[in-house]
Amino acid sequence: MSAVSSSSPSDRFSLPDAGGHFGRYGGVFVPETLMTALQELGDVYAAARQDPEFQRELRHHLKEFAGRPTELYFAERLTEYAGGAKIYLKREDLLHTGAHKINNALAQALLARRMGKKRIIAETGAGQHGVATAAVCAKFGLECVVYMGAVDMERQALNVFRMRLMGAEVRGVEAGQKTLKEAINEAMRDWVTNVRSTHYILGSALGAHPYPMMVRDFHRVIGQEVREQILAREQRLPDEMVACVGGGSNAIGFFFEFLDEPSVRLVGVEAGGRGIKRGEHAARFEGGKLGVLQGSKTYILQNPDGQIELTHSVSAGLDYAAIGPEHAYYRDRNRVQYAYACDDEVIETFQLCSRLEGIIPALESTHALVHGLKRAKEMRKDQIIVINLSGRGDKDVNQVAKILGVTL
Ligand SMILES: *Cc1c(COP(=O)(O)O)cnc(C)c1O
16 A cells, blocks of 8 residues: 555545636636536535435435346456455446436436536437437436447447437437547537526546546446445455446445545556557546547547547447546545556456356446456455446357457
């Protein structure tokens, strides 16, 4: 444990500052036309955060609609297989719509209602955030438009149909790489034009303030439950916690309650894709540099001219050139460590977890499993590791079948 991590217990509640900064990261880098909307959102959220009625309502919907609390599951056979630390899985895959994304989508839909906004827009990559947003909009009777890259729409046709079934309009984006980055650009353009009637439900701990803070807060429930559950089960805190990091929302929500516990090692796992070579991965801490993308200053994969680098990962949900600013901050302070997992290891572990535990994990979450299993092997049998299973793999079975050469 480094001196930095133990001497910096927590400014966690004072971050970000009023301008949305996590140290030198974060901030508000948007066109002037959006400043008023972000200010309004910040004010409404500040009030809601203090309001017991908002918190009560959110808890109610998280329980009844989303299915919280989720189990903390002892993975007996994976533990036996690794032969080291006890492995627990936090079962966010059991949530309605199949991933942690619903925690944030529900909460932001409640905020939209408070602001009197009846039209929702969202971006989506793999489609999980789009599906979660479509579901909450159906539930609350809100109009819903989801922007999605044309390439992603083709790869994730099933999720496109799901969104449409729930009444959302899915708009394909043909610009650039036709994936998540372009979908976010289109959503921001829509927001600028329709800001009076429309709330933008951003899907990760990314973008301009107050989004990274707000999205983090809406996922903190994950770590709060883990703390209670592991204390009830083992009468102590875990030694290590591992989560995958796309934008960083499931990871920061999982870690937050433990930032002040120097005995708990926290590890985020990025997408190593086909290996750490330019354009072949999405591990921002492996070769990324400080820059600004879509509202926030953070680590970004870019070429020497500052153009955004192409990225690749077998999992669409981790395939993004920027990482949430709070992660960059805790990495600098050495409080959270970062690793990566590559496509081939992910495909192997996807099958292993399915076979040993009867749980088909999302490809994103499988990145955390790959690293967690390596670590469990190195740890003692009396130690405990908790891995966040951010989502389920039903959405990925077609893709994996194709990779394995199986015709369905
Ligand atoms: C979207 C998604 C991720 C990545 O997003 P984060 O904001 O980094 O959590 C991870 N796992 C699943 C299952 C997802 O759907």
